[in-house]
Amino acid sequence: xSERVRVRFAPSPTGHLHIGGARTAIYNWAFxxxxxxxxxxxxxxxxxxxxxxxxxxxxxxxxxWLGIQWDEGPEVGGDYGPYxxxxxxxxxSAALEHLKAAGAVYxxxxxxxxxxxxxxAARAADGSAGYARTCRTLPAEDTAARxxxxxxxxxxxxxxxxRGDVVFDDAVRGESTFxxxxxxxxxxVRSDGTPTYNFATVVDDAEMEITHIIRGDDHLSNTPxxxxxYEALGAPIPVFAHLSMIWGxxxxxxxxxxxxxxxxxxxxxxxxxxxLVNYLALLGWSLDDKTTIIDAETLTASFSLERVSxxxxxxxxxxxxxxxxxxxxKMTADQFVDRMVPLLTGxxxxxxxxxxxxxxxxxxxxxxxxxxxxxxxxxxxxxAFLFTDTVTIEEDARAKILEKEGALAALDATAEAxxxxxxxxxxxIEEALRSVPETTGIKTRLVFQAVRVxxxxxxxxxxxxxxxxxxxxxxxxxxxxxxxxxxxx
RNA sequence: GGCCCGUUGGUCUAGCGGUGAGGACGCCGCCCUCUCAAGGCGGAAAUCACGGGUUCGAAUCCCGUACGGGCUACCA
Numbered sequence: 001x002s003e004r005v006r007v008r009f010a011p012s013p014t015g016h017l018h019i020g021g022a023r024t025a026i027y028n029w030a031f032x033x034x035x036x037x038x039x040x041x042x043x044x045x046x047x048x049x050x051x052x053x054x055x056x057x058x059x060x061x062x063x064x065w066l067g068i069q070w071d072e073g074p075e076v077g078g079d080y081g082p083y084x085x086x087x088x089x090x091x092x093s094a095a096l097e098h099l100k101a102a103g104a105v106y107x108x109x110x111x112x113x114x115x116x117x118x119x120x121a122a123r124a125a126d127g128s129a130g131y132a133r134t135c136r137t138l139p140a141e142d143t144a145a146r147x148x149x150x151x152x153x154x155x156x157x158x159x160x161x162x163r164g165d166v167v168f169d170d171a172v173r174g175e176s177t178f179x180x181x182x183x184x185x186x187x188x189v190r191s192d193g194t195p196t197y198n199f200a201t202v203v204d205d206a207e208m209e210i211t212h213i214i215r216g217d218d219h220l221s222n223t224p225x226x227x228x229x230y231e232a233l234g235a236p237i238p239v240f241a242h243l244s245m246i247w248g249x250x251x252x253x254x255x256x257x258x259x260x261x262x263x264x265x266x267x268x269x270x271x272x273x274x275x276l277v278n279y280l281a282l283l284g285w286s287l288d289d290k291t292t293i294i295d296a297e298t299l300t301a302s303f304s305l306e307r308v309s310x311x312x313x314x315x316x317x318x319x320x321x322x323x324x325x326x327x328x329x330k331m332t333a334d335q336f337v338d339r340m341v342p343l344l345t346g347x348x349x350x351x352x353x354x355x356x357x358x359x360x361x362x363x364x365x366x367x368x369x370x371x372x373x374x375x376x377x378x379x380x381x382x383x384a385f386l387f388t389d390t391v392t393i394e395e396d397a398r399a400k401i402l403e404k405e406g407a408l409a410a411l412d413a414t415a416e417a418x419x420x421x422x423x424x425x426x427x428x429i430e431e432a433l434r435s436v437p438e439t440t441g442i443k444t445r446l447v448f449q450a451v452r453v454x455x456x457x458x459x460x461x462x463x464x465x466x467x468x469x470x471x472x473x474x475x476x477x478x479x480x481x482x483x484x485x486x487x488x489x
Numbered sequence: 490g491g492c493c494c495g496u497u498g499g500u501c502u503a504g505c506g507g508u509g510a511g512g513a514c515g516c517c518g519c520c521c522u523c524u525c526a527a528g529g530c531g532g533a534a535a536u537c538a539c540g541g542g543u544u545c546g547a548a549u550c551c552c553g554u555a556c557g558g559g560c561u562a563c564c565a
Binding site: 010011012014044046047049050051108112115116119123124130154173176177178179182186187189190191192194196197198200201216217218219220221222224242244245247249251252253279282283284285286288289290291292293309310311312313314315316318319320321322323325329370371372373382430433434444445447448449451452453456458459460461462463464465 | 495511523524526558561
């Protein structure tokens with residue numbers, strides 16, 4: 001592995017960036033960084049039906065959001081472009097010509113329908129499914145004539161009769177062997193002249209001098225075919241590393257059926273990119289026996305294929321959220337405020353201008369939030385009471401607290417104590433509030449809860465003294481008095 | 490059906506012939522405490538899928554079985 005490392009992430013833009021794809025990208029990226037190699041992004045858009053530019057843009061923006069920078073690829077360029085398969089036809093036809101000249105490929109005139117029925121029959125008979133090589137033995141003069149006459153045909157790879165088993169050493173799963181009799185003469189170029197996936201990827205990977213192919217498990221069975229293409233092309237065979245799948249809780253491949261399955265779903269839920277990268281990095285790879293929080297720097301300094309686990313992993317959204325909370329708590333107040341401002345303006349609580357003017361106020365609010373939030377989207381409901389003129393008191397909060405014996409007296413006494421305050425700082429408020437139980441004999445717990453309900457509308461809220469201080473004296477008193485008079489009725 | 494791959498607490502994992510099988514999430518309890526969190530401490534939770542070997546000794550090595558997954562296209 002002393003050669004220079006070149007790896008690639010080659011998504012097909014048939015959808016947005018999936019969690020599984022994101023992990024594959026992270027592993028490739030980390031591997032490249034670890035070895036001082038090159039990480040290339042290539043868009044495998046050879047499926048014209050489902051590939052869209054919108055998806056390509058979404059994938060790239062998701063990667064950038066994650067902090068996964070590619071060294072070569074769309075928008076950044078590189079010496080091995082173009083980086084879209086749809087623009088690489090010249091390479092594929094050149095490769096095909098090369099194979100034709102070498103006699104490594106032959107035309108097949110079978111129709112898709114015939115192939116299908118032959119396949120069905122073969123499978124029913126003996127379980128085999130490969131192509132019967134009907135056209136392989138056609139005389140060369142005839143096939144040349146038919147091709148020249150424009151008869152529809154595909155091109156198939158002529159697997160050498162003496163090839164034997166295909167054996168390769170997968171960097172994560174070890175030695176894998178595929179028996180030669182499951183290797184049929186598969187199609188490399190379709191009747192419309194476009195390359196099949198197994199052909200296009202190999203041509204590209206060979207031309208781009210990719211040294212390590214780190215990809216999903218679902219490509220494991222394709223690997224022997226691809227090795228055959230490398231051999232036919234006379235290109236060096238890269239190291240393969242197959243990553244196991246990411247499952248939903250039901251043991252099926254993670255998908256939209258399970259809820260959020262795309263990177264941007266998690267972004268919208270208020271997950272931090274560094275938390276998602278951390279979580280995915282450790283979903284199938286480990287640094288040692290205890291590391292659970294790992295930053296990008298450590299990851300890119302220590303990632304290794306040897307420590308990638310072979311078994312599939314169930315995606316645990318709860319653990320991701322816990323981890324997100326860890327990152328949220330690690331942020332400084334300034335960083336946290338930067339993250340919350342868009343949410344507050346988005347909720348219509350304040351304008352960007354307000355946010356700038358009230359920066360100090362926001363900085364006081366931030367630490368109250370960061371300790372009790374796992375996702376950014378929990379912030380808005382938690383702070384809503386600070387941005388409304390009045391507050392709606394929850395039904396059972398009213399029944400459970402305000403209608404209790406002594407609550408009314410507690411509110412009145414609190415209004416009085418607070419009204420006398422000049423300094424409306426949390427410590428001053430605390431002192432005033434603590435005096436209420438002393439003078440009235442009402443339990444502290446009831447006093448505090450009554451005030452909390454009156455001011456926030458709920459029995460659960462941010463810390464009381466700070467909440468009152470942030471709300472301001474006037475609004476706090478208004479709410480306490482309003483609750484009191486509603487009770488007096 | 491055929492071919493491949495996988496199997497350590499509910500989940501992610503450590504382990505690479507001799508451990509009381511370690512950590513994390515989640516769960517439960519206690520402490521802290523103005524509610525909720527956060528934090529601290531403690532606990533329950535794994536016959537290492539099962540059955541055979543190999544070995545003085547297997548979660549670790551070998552062979553089967555079961556279960557799960559992937560591939561089996563002129564999709565990627």
